[in-house]
Amino acid sequence: MSAPHGGPVSVPAAGTPALRDILRSRGYLRLLALSVLLGVPIALACFLFVSLQHAFQHGIWHSLPEALGHDRAPWWWPLPALLLAGLLMAPIVTRVPGGGGHHPVHGLGGTPLGPRELPGVVAAALTTLPLGVVLGPEAPLMALGSGLALLAVRKSRRAADPKSAMVIATTGSTAAISTILGGPLVAAVMVVEAAGLAGPQLVVLLLPCLLASGVGALVFTGFGQWTGLTIGALELPSVPPDTNPDAGDFLWGVPLAVLIGVVITTAHRIGFLSEAWTARRTAVRTVAAAGAVGLLLMAYALITGRSPEEAALSGQATLGALAADPHDWSVAALLVLVVCKALAWGICLGALRGGPIFPAVLLGAALGVACAGLPGLGAAPALALGIATASAVVTRLPVTSAVLAVLLLGADAGNQMPLIAVCSVVGFVTAQLLERGPEPQTAPAPGR
Structure with a gap:
């Protein structure tokens, strides 16, 4: 060189x-x-x-x-x-x-x-x-x-x-x-x-x-x-009150990490179908795919009565709002958000252009918070494991995902680090076992 x-x-x-x-x-x-x-x-x-x-x-x-x-x-x-x-x-x-x-x-x-x-x-x-x-x-x-x-x-x-x-x-x-x-x-x-x-x-x-x-x-x-301009970086201005993870958090957290891995991997497979479908008659089908995404976002707004913006876009703003006040969402609204946004994300992965990480992180966080009402599972651990697991599933980089989750949670991350580390690995392994398409590439690798 x-x-x-x-x-x-x-x-x-x-x-x-x-x-x-x-x-x-x-x-x-x-x-x-x-x-x-x-x-x-x-x-x-x-x-x-x-x-x-x-x-x-x-x-x-x-x-x-x-x-x-x-x-x-x-x-x-x-x-x-x-x-x-x-x-x-x-x-x-x-x-x-x-x-x-x-x-x-x-x-x-x-x-x-x-x-x-x-x-x-x-x-x-x-x-x-x-x-x-x-x-x-x-x-x-x-x-x-x-x-x-x-x-x-x-x-x-x-x-x-x-x-x-x-x-x-x-x-x-x-x-x-x-x-x-x-x-x-x-x-x-x-x-x-x-x-x-x-x-x-x-x-x-x-x-x-x-x-x-x-x-x-x-x-x-x-x-x-x-x-003084706003740049919209991935950050959590506020997070749920910190709690020490206990046995209940791990007992619920590991299977929840598997569930998040299954959901995100399934949505990711839609991307390969979308890519194959838009490979022919690309211009017309690109518009059709975008219209389908619009219908899914409309469905979220109609079903939940909430703003369609929450399901649209990258999810950065919605992630911050969810972390700041997880109780503002009902469990039903969070599950509808996961379904509609996951389907829309899958279509966009193959038909449009952008980055895959941020929406996946919101999906993991939303699914985690939706399950936070389970006996023994707190909101803070559920949010932490959701972010770490989803990031590991979509990037195939468990260490990077754990570091990202820790930095997002800031001072409140210390107690969650064991759970974050475990769920990052669980999400990574789940994705590897389930993925049938080509393995995603995260960054150029010189010399490979």
């Missing part, structure tokens, strides 16, 4: 130089410096991206209904919004280079998209996700990060040294995803777990990713405080 601006950087293998020799090499030091420099523009681009997405989303689901005389989005609102999303997505999928990004049913990974495909990814995300598509912003953000990072490397360099280009692309995508996952820690753990590398190879990959994500998260946070 060589650094983008010259100088050898050897990827260690049997019989290759020691790690310290690699870290001292001129090319690798330049790669680390480039990683720091990449973190700043990528963070600013991601900040602009998520700020615009959040502004569009607020306008569509709050400002516009209020301007039309509604106190919230009416029950019929999702159908025209999703049909418009399908109409906007159809030409992007069929005519724009890159098709607006990869199908989210295959996870977050795959071959990094280059600068040529980047406009389509951004256009698809900004024009359709705010309209209610049941997907998150994480996959477009990672594509944005990798695409911008590859812009820093000349095409001739990328062709001559594809391994270096892959490391740089991974660095960019890691810096991007760290901006909405609570900082660089989750992103760094994700790289460690997803890369499947060991020893010096892992360090060679991890260091530039950690540098870029740390600098990017710092710039992203500072810029957000300076502008």
Whole structure:
């Protein structure tokens, strides 16, 4: 491997130089410096991206209904919004280079998209996700990060040294995803777990990713405080009162983790069916799939009498509201939310574009809280295990999922960590045993 601006950087293998020799090499030091420099523009681009997405989303689901005389989005609102999303997505999928990004049913990974495909990814995300598509912003953000990072490397360099280009692309995508996952820690753990590398190879990959994500998260946070703009990162402003998990929490938690794994894996399979169905007559069927999602969101609003926004979109806002006041939802409303959102998420996974993680996390949390009334199962443990299990099922990264759940729960996570760890593993194993389609990819893995 060589650094983008010259100088050898050897990827260690049997019989290759020691790690310290690699870290001292001129090319690798330049790669680390480039990683720091990449973190700043990528963070600013991601900040602009998520700020615009959040502004569009607020306008569509709050400002516009209020301007039309509604106190919230009416029950019929999702159908025209999703049909418009399908109409906007159809030409992007069929005519724009890159098709607006990869199908989210295959996870977050795959071959990094280059600068040529980047406009389509951004256009698809900004024009359709705010309209209610049941997907998150994480996959477009990672594509944005990798695409911008590859812009820093000349095409001739990328062709001559594809391994270096892959490391740089991974660095960019890691810096991007760290901006909405609570900082660089989750992103760094994700790289460690997803890369499947060991020893010096892992360090060679991890260091530039950690540098870029740390600098990017710092710039992203500072810029957000300076502008006062809302970015919609995955966070829980408030959580149920903390309780120490006891035997009842574990006795209920393990089978509940299996149930969550079954539900999310089943919904994920719908994504493969949706992908196969939209492979032919793509434009028309993309619009039809989006319309079906709109009908499911309408069904949630009609059945529960609640806002359709709760079942639409990525689920970030609904997750925060659920954690802050889990008793505001009846068990029936939570179960309807799980059914409608799971079906809508499954359709979107194969037909539309976005990230698969955030909606799955809400599904796990909702199913966990719905079962919190069982004797011996508290709301805080149910929420914690739901988040950890769902994340492990959809990402196939149990350690990353446990870290994400701990960071989301903040100071209240200490007592829940044993339950979080156990349920992350249970969810991962359940998904592995049940999944029949291609294994989802979470992040690019250089050298694999």
